């Protein structure tokens with residue numbers, strides 16, 4: 642009888658401490674401790690994030706193992722996010738994973754956080770439809786720090802076809818929410834307000850860079866100047882128009898993202914298209930994918946909400962595939978803060 646492959650996944654790249662257990666590709670548990678401490682500062686404070694990770698890591702891993710009904714001695718390997726992310730935050734997860742692997746005498750598997758987001762599409766979960774894309778497929782990877790169109794040739798071979806040359810989509814949404822005084826993180830707030838607004842009331846600059854790359858800094862500046870001018874005429878302008886502002890701004894971001902993605906579909910002839918990363922929780926973006934499915938025949942893959950934000954289930958599944966290939970990592974591999982796919 643084949644031996645079970647049981648992977649513990651650990652994610653600590655930003656402000657969520659997460660641990661998950663996957664057995665033979667099936668998710669047994671996924672536990673995330675979020676950090677509320679950053680809310681007052683309007684953004685993640687790296688030093689506070691690493692301290693919170695230190696407090697959260699032991700109980701989070703412990704809970705994930707207990708919920709999975711798995712004892713540490715039963716684990717086959719430990720997969721962990723090695724980067725990219727905040728270095729101090731990563732160090733907590735990386736050091737913990739290394740220490741546990743030494744004490745249990747089991748291998749380590751390093752996972753690229755961005756590849757993890759894409760691999761979330763391969764998690765099998767009881768009671769879910771568990772439909773996975775076939776290789777090759779395209780993935781729009783949109784998070785706080787990245788906006789990329791990725792051609793996924795296999796779980797280990799991913800090619801960036803286009804990416805932002807300045808701000809990421811999530812970062813732009815967060816910054817614009819801040820300009821409007823709406824709060825942090827901007828994504829869910831803008832999304833909620835936009836549901837009550839009209840997306841066709843205001844028009845903002847749609848940046849257009851050549852090829853499949855994105856640029857969002859012009860949109861940010863356009864919104865900033867627009868608000869400044871309108872506020873001169875009416876100091877209550879934002880308050881009186883926040884729903885329409887959110888809806889119009891959100892529509893601009895989604896239109897920009899989808900335009901380049903449609904170009905990538907055309908250029909590659911690949912019509913299996915997935916979306917991943919924090920911004921994939923956005924209602925309008927998810928609707929745009931469905932619209933493309935209905936109108937253009939795209940075979941679309943939209944992750945469950947629980948896998949849009951940072952989570953260890955995606956790290957564990959990426960680790961599971963690497964484990965099958967015996968693609969392990971040595972103890973001397975350090976965390977890295979920057980690097981793309």
Ligand code: KG4
Nearest residue numbers: 784785786811828832919920922923950951
């Ligand atoms: O992938 P993620 O959780 O973190 C990393 O960057 O790794 O992405 C966070 C980003 C933030 O910019 C947040 O505002 C955005 O995802 N986000 C959303 C929504 N939920 C989260 N953006 C738009 N609509 C949402 N519903």
